[in-house]
Amino acid sequence: MEFEELYQEVILDHSRRPRNFGELPDADVHVHANNPMCGDDVTVHVKFGADNALEAVSFTGNGCSICMASASMMTQKLKKKSRGESAELMSKFYEMLTAEQEPEVDKRLGDLVLLKGVRKFPLRVKCATLAWHALQEALEKPQEKGAQLLIEDEL
């Protein structure tokens, strides 16, 4: 069934044992994103390195398995990436989830490709992109050290 494509083993594993889950004590920015329609709620913590790359990324919060797995996989994927690379991967990821036709998947997305099935469940796309929107906010709006941002993502 289609949901088996959505809930692949790797995704379930990330949702049960999310990686980089927890506060980041010396983070430069914390972005809290919540979806008021469904209650998914995550905060992404980012520390930038000397070269302005994403030195460390972590997240806290709770949500459905798709939300948690996507956040977990994002932190793994974007850790140590430059801002430019991160922005590019982000847009590839959004593209994969919102394409009207079966998308050509960029190999650089790696395991994130497993989230491709979300595309067939339009109401769940927000779940898969919630943490990503938070991170995007952190990248696009340079903040003073330790800034706390809040965004709301509606379906």
Next chain:
Amino acid sequence: MGQLTAQIRDKPDWIKIRSEFPILDQRVHGHPLVYLDNAATSQKPRPVLDALLGYYERDNSNVHRGIHELSNRATAAYEGARKRAAQFIGAKSAHEIIFTRGTTEGINLVAQAWGTSHLKAGDKILLTEMEHHSNIVPWQLLAERTGAKLSYVPVTGDDGLLDLSRIDSLLSDGVKIFSMTHISNSMGTVNPVRELCAKARTLGIVTLVDAAQSAGHLPLDVQEIGCDFLAFSGHKICGPTGIGVLYGRESILNETPPYQGGGEMISCVDFFKTTWNAVPHKFEAGTPNIADAIGLHAAMDYLDAIGRESILRHDQQLAAHALERLSEIKGIRLFGPPLNSTSERGGLVSFLLPDVHAHDVVTIADQYGVALRGGHHCNQPLMRKLGIQSTSRASFYFYNTLEEVDRMVDVLKKIKEFFTRGI
């Protein structure tokens, strides 16, 4: 005739009744549709669809203005729906029935029109912790405008009951209005609104009952409940969307200023001064939702031909069966009054499967054709209090069957298995 009606009412032919809902006869993702999201909106039987089409095909015209035949017919049908609504909830007169877009607009009308003219800084607005956002936010807006304060009757916990141990002191603390839900949309609790309104009345407190989840599910009598206002939606009782009813006691409506200005609600307009039309027209500015009021009339007739006592018994039987079967699932967390509770509950069950988020439950259930609801059900403050983000909810109506409840439970068991493998 009386005896025959009584017999029919005792044993409605549920299978035949179900067949009058064309939408239910379809497959979703390859499975027969099991529609269990009735607390969100109900489906529409053929007579309601026919009434809508019939109006547009034969009688469509504006009301209260024309002198021509079609306008006469439309006016008679629209005002006929008002009379029927009065009868449906036991109001004394059709003047006490205001057509709205739904429960939310009804509550907003009371908060804005009555509230703004009757509340002042320091007054209290009493609600309960199980209110839908639509019975919280309008009062918060009113509180901001007037300086009034909100207070809440607490909910005991997962069993979703009102904690009434401190109700007397809560009520005597300068409360001007007490607005409460009849049946909780997230817990299924049926609240003792008659007792609560009686207590409030002895203290001169105005009461509003949110009957969104009850109007189509049990016999309702505003005079017996003793409330000042009561609001419900058409679409949750087999009627169309965009139409609802606000009941207000005639004397309280008379002392309430208009809600919106426009045509229809006026008696005489001068360039600088207008006198209002009588109630209820004073609250219905502009061309009303004529067609959907007529559709609602057909829905009320339909429900009462079955009998709301029978509907209640049927829904409760489904809920009890669901609770019993759901308790087979190890680790499940059930909300609302438990089976052995003395408190009444309506036809819905709210639950959390162990280790599975409500959204995942609903997504997969849908793949098996089972339509559930997952989320905070517009009860965020209550969810927060219970330490949860969301629940899954199955809400039943008279066209649902025991077999459908069993199908839901079987699917939920599969979902639990799917998510817990490998843990």
